[in-house]
Amino acid sequence: MKRSVKIQLAVMMFIQFFVWGAWYGQMSKYMFTQLSASGDQVGNAYTAFSIALIISPFFIGLVADRYFSAERVLGVLNLVGAGILYLLIQVEDPANFFWYILAYCISFGPTIALTSSIAMRHMTDAQNDFPIIRVMGTVAWIVVTNLIGFLAVGDQVAIFQIAMIGALVIGVYSFFLPSTPPLVNKAFRWRDVIGLDAFSLFKDRSYTVFFIGSILICIPLSFYYAMANPSLTDMGMTNVENKMSLGQVSEVLFMLMIPLIFKKYGVKWILIIGIVAWVIRFFCFGYGDSGSGVWMLYLAIILHGVCYDFFFVSGQIYTDNKAEPEIKAQAQGLITLATYGIGMAIGSKLAGLVTDHYTVGGVKDWTAIWTVPALISFIVLLLFLFFFRERGRRRESLS
Numbered sequence: 001m002k003r004s005v006k007i008q009l010a011v012m013m014f015i016q017f018f019v020w021g022a023w024y025g026q027m028s029k030y031m032f033t034q035l036s037a038s039g040d041q042v043g044n045a046y047t048a049f050s051i052a053l054i055i056s057p058f059f060i061g062l063v064a065d066r067y068f069s070a071e072r073v074l075g076v077l078n079l080v081g082a083g084i085l086y087l088l089i090q091v092e093d094p095a096n097f098f099w100y101i102l103a104y105c106i107s108f109g110p111t112i113a114l115t116s117s118i119a120m121r122h123m124t125d126a127q128n129d130f131p132i133i134r135v136m137g138t139v140a141w142i143v144v145t146n147l148i149g150f151l152a153v154g155d156q157v158a159i160f161q162i163a164m165i166g167a168l169v170i171g172v173y174s175f176f177l178p179s180t181p182p183l184v185n186k187a188f189r190w191r192d193v194i195g196l197d198a199f200s201l202f203k204d205r206s207y208t209v210f211f212i213g214s215i216l217i218c219i220p221l222s223f224y225y226a227m228a229n230p231s232l233t234d235m236g237m238t239n240v241e242n243k244m245s246l247g248q249v250s251e252v253l254f255m256l257m258i259p260l261i262f263k264k265y266g267v268k269w270i271l272i273i274g275i276v277a278w279v280i281r282f283f284c285f286g287y288g289d290s291g292s293g294v295w296m297l298y299l300a301i302i303l304h305g306v307c308y309d310f311f312f313v314s315g316q317i318y319t320d321n322k323a324e325p326e327i328k329a330q331a332q333g334l335i336t337l338a339t340y341g342i343g344m345a346i347g348s349k350l351a352g353l354v355t356d357h358y359t360v361g362g363v364k365d366w367t368a369i370w371t372v373p374a375l376i377s378f379i380v381l382l383l384f385l386f387f388f389r390e391r392g393r394r395r396e397s398l399s
Helices: 005-021 025-036 039-064 071-088 094-121 124-152 158-176 196-203 205-233 241-246 244-287 293-304 304-320 325-359 366-387
Strands: none
Touching: 005 071, 005 094, 005 124, 005 158, 025 039, 025 071, 025 158, 025 244, 039 094, 039 205, 039 325, 071 094, 071 304, 094 124, 124 158, 124 244, 158 293, 158 304, 196 205, 196 293, 196 325, 205 293, 205 304, 205 366, 241 244, 241 293, 244 293, 244 304, 244 325, 244 366, 293 304, 304 366, 325 366
């Protein structure tokens, strides 16, 4: 791949994730502070994102892959998203806010898959080229959250204004990306769009356990995305956005460790390490404070790299190794639909309801709130310890 193309794709990834990072982790604090939203209303807003990700694979399969150049679809979606954000920043009713954020997420959701698809189509060595380009998304998240923290606007409408400007930039920039025409020779089959062939993976009991566990572990993941920022703020931590960006820094570092650990210990134990980290981090969120217990809050943040990389990234590798070549794409689509779609939709809704349940007189009992995802994580840990059996370890290792 030409160096110029690699730079173009890296910039694309950076701006797209800059847009996402500007609002996603801070939306809950904005809704609690500026819209006086309930926990359930906050949970519904995050559920909107999962709904969009459930729709996205069908949109990509039916439209972007077949009728229009991917870079143009990316540009149009971002420009439409910028327009929706302009309307959203004027909304003051938390009930109405849901419909605007749902509309925005439907326009934004497909862009995540589109950026990866565009990048992959122009690579000659995806195994070596894609990580370098994809990591720019994580770098962008670190940059934008630190910018928001530096400006102290994490609870202000500015988070959506920054996202709107970013969406305009990537919307225009997309039309100057390398041409990525539709796959005109790809025959249409509904079973490909819905990923029906990937269901053959469930013949393996351990993969079924992994699939169910992936959905369940996304419930605690949703608690983290929706409630970590307001929780840390209530505990008295300052510059929360800056400090939470340490989670993305650890994500980069631990991602580099995956090949070595995967090869040495195999898929079962790297997944279990990731789940144990979830249990520990929620315990730390629940019992830490901004005084003598601040180290627990920092540990909870930094463990994000272990939690996310060791389970979700390793899970993608495990899925790829399990799937036959002709269904690899469908298998990845299926696990993404299950986790970011179904799992996080359930988790977002539950996080809001649990937060409301443990809120008395406007005061949230964060220890009780964080106990719920800790217990769910522990149940998932037991599921993997007793029912997940690693077969064909050599095949599941990285070469």
